[in-house]
Amino acid sequence: KSLGNVIAPQKIIDKMGADVLRLWVASTDFSGEMTVSDEILQRAGDAYRRIRNTARYLLSNINDFNPNTDCIATVDLLPLDAWLLDHATTLHQAVLADYAAYDFHSLVARVHHFCSIELGAFYLDIVKDRIYTGQKNATMRRSAQTVMWRVAEALTRWIAPITSFTADELWAHLPALAEPRAPSVFLATHTDDLVAVLSDEQRAFWSKLINLRDGVNRHAETARNEKIIKANLSATVTLFVDDALAAFLKPVADELRFVLIVSELTIQPLANVPQNIPIDTLPTGETLAVSIAVSETPKCERCWHHQADVGSHVMHPTLCGRCIKNIDGAGEIRSWV
Structure with a gap:
């Protein structure tokens, strides 16, 4: 001092x-x-x-x-x-x-x-x-x-x-x-409102999904650096996956684009992967390849997702069907995320 x-x-x-x-x-x-x-x-x-x-x-x-x-x-x-x-x-x-x-x-x-x-x-x-x-x-x-x-x-x-x-x-x-x-x-005292709600199998499911997301995000970052896309939501992503990963993703496939935060997502067999796309391996052993391109569909001004149905609704020409359902309809229903 x-x-x-x-x-x-x-x-x-x-x-x-x-x-x-x-x-x-x-x-x-x-x-x-x-x-x-x-x-x-x-x-x-x-x-x-x-x-x-x-x-x-x-x-x-x-x-x-x-x-x-x-x-x-x-x-x-x-x-x-x-x-x-x-x-x-x-x-x-x-x-x-x-x-x-x-x-x-x-x-x-x-x-x-x-x-x-x-x-x-x-x-x-x-x-x-x-x-x-x-x-x-x-x-x-x-x-x-x-x-x-x-x-x-x-x-x-x-x-x-x-x-x-x-x-x-x-x-x-x-x-x-x-x-x-x-x-x-x-x-106050510490809360007693927190409870363990998942099984070990369910925790393993989410761990694998997080690993998949991290892998796709690395490819998306590369695509942003190479000026292929400006942001994840401007991307259309194709996953080429092996049979084990295809079976794993099947339950969540309809909402997987929300997990990856991309506008469009398709899943294809690994056998269809083009020769110029590298194949990655998840920590759990499954293999996949990731293809990222810029979306050519219009952007919804409300949710910022690029969707083919933007512009097809007379009352809301700048919105996608999902947003119109949330504004004027019964509302969107999610099962996973």
Whole structure:
């Protein structure tokens, strides 16, 4: 300290906020040497913003959700929503164990990974189409909101001992319950509303589907870099798959384009793959090849998907049939995602 090679806590608080300082302390393994620098604090700030922005996104998408009247029963959740609930349950148990063991740096890493990967890079990326374009009270929309609400309730409690100011602010904006909640998150207990809902076989299904999606996304990134497409939704994708993968994808084939976030998707036998397209192997052993081209169909101005039926409806010439069904019809029905 006499040499001046320290960073004053008050300076960090004034510049980045107290919660960033608290997050840095919690994310550092106190059993070893604790180091700090502007770069390390910047990383802590980035991690804090990821967690905070994820919580804000969850709150914004349950703004019209009333947990007292709009909740979907766990057994009726769409499979993608059930996957998130199951994953959050596993994380919840790990978080409680980390707190019990004072293993704060592992806890922070788990929660940050959950916000960045399982939520940000997968679930929220897929489900936003359903939230934004579906009918307000549609089961497919309320299913997603039910799980997002339950995750928001749990996330607020997970981070409360560490990012205290942020958690208390989130607590004040969670949807009101029939039985008034505690006035502060610090007067509440951890939620008991998370339950494991998937079998090991179902978890393996989603793990394989995520691996498939990651592989297609790598090809899509290459296509964007090569200026073949501007965005995933401007793409038409053809998957050439072996027999095992074809059988695996059959149940979800009609909604697979929503998982991959592309406008058009076709699945063909691997034997049909052109010679210039490389063949990939999934971690589970199945083989596939991915062909990506720009869609030549018009773009729906509401959902941004490129669909052949845009322009064929007199009353809504700029919308696709799916959006028209959600606006004027009985509404879209999803079975998986």
